[in-house]
C-alpha cells in the first residue's frame with residue numbers, strides 16, 4: 001500500500017472557479033462546494049464531537065463561516081484543506097464546551113506506552129470485514145474508534161480517513177509534526193488491538209472469536 | 211533490528227514514505243519476526259477498513275435540510291453586501 005489516497009481529489013482549476021464565483025456572491029456556486037464536501041465535514045465533526053446534533057451544527061457553521069470569510073481564502077492552499085481547518089476548529093470548540101461541563105481534561109487519557117510491542121498479536125481472518133454484515137461492521141468500527149482518546153482519534157480521522165498529509169494535520173491541530181506522527185502510530189496500534197477481538201482467526205478447536 | 215525499532219518505523223513503512231535502505235532492513239526483520247509481520251498486516255488492514263467504510267454516512271434528508279439552512283444564511287449575507 002503506497003499511502004492512503006485522499007477521499008477528495010478534484011481538479012484544482014474547476015474548484016477555484018467555483019470559489020471565485022462564490023466570492024463574488026454566487027450562492028449557487030457555493031452550493032456546489034457544499035455538495036462536494038458536506039459529507040467529509042460531517043464525518044470529521046461527528047468523529048470529533050461524538051454527538052450527532054453537534055456534528056450537524058458544525059456542518060452549518062463551518063460552511064457559513066467559510067462563505068463569510070472567502071475573501072481571506074488564499075488560492076495557494078486547497079479549498080478543502082481550508083474548509084476542514086474551519087470545521088475542525090468548530091468541532092473542537094463544541095467538544096470543549098461539552099467537556100468543560102463535565103470538567104474532563106481533553107488529554108487525560110493519552111498515557112500509553114509508545115512504541116512498545118502490542119499486548120496481543122493475533123492474526124486476523126483473511127477478509128475480516130466479511131465476517132459481519134454491513135450494519136454490524138459499522139457498529140464495530142464506530143464503537144472501536146469512539147473508545148480512542150480524542151487527541152488520537154482526531155489525528156487518525158484527518159490523516160487516515162480523510163487523507164490529509166502529516167503536515168496539514170499538524171497545522172490544523174496546532175501540533176508539531178513529531179506529535180502528529182506519534183499520535184497517529186498510537187491511534188493505529190490501539191485500533192488494531194481493539195479490533196482483534198472481532199477479526200482474529202478462530203482458534204483451531206473451532207471456537208469463535210469472542 | 212529489534213521489534214521496538216521496527217515499530218518506530220511502522221507508520222512510515224505503511225505510508226510508503228521511507229528510503230530504500232531502511233525499507234530493506236524492515237523487510238528483513240519481517241521475514242523472521244512473525245509478531246511484527248502480523249502487527250504490520252493487521253495495522254494496514256485497520257487503516258484500510260476505516261478508510262473504505264464510512265462510519266458516519268450523512269442521510270439524504272438531513273443533507274438537504276442542512277444545505278437549505280446554509281444557503282439561506284449565505285443569501286442573507288449576499289443581500290447585505292448589496
Ligand SMILES: [Zn+2]
Nearest residue numbers: 212213243246
Ligand atoms: Zn519484530
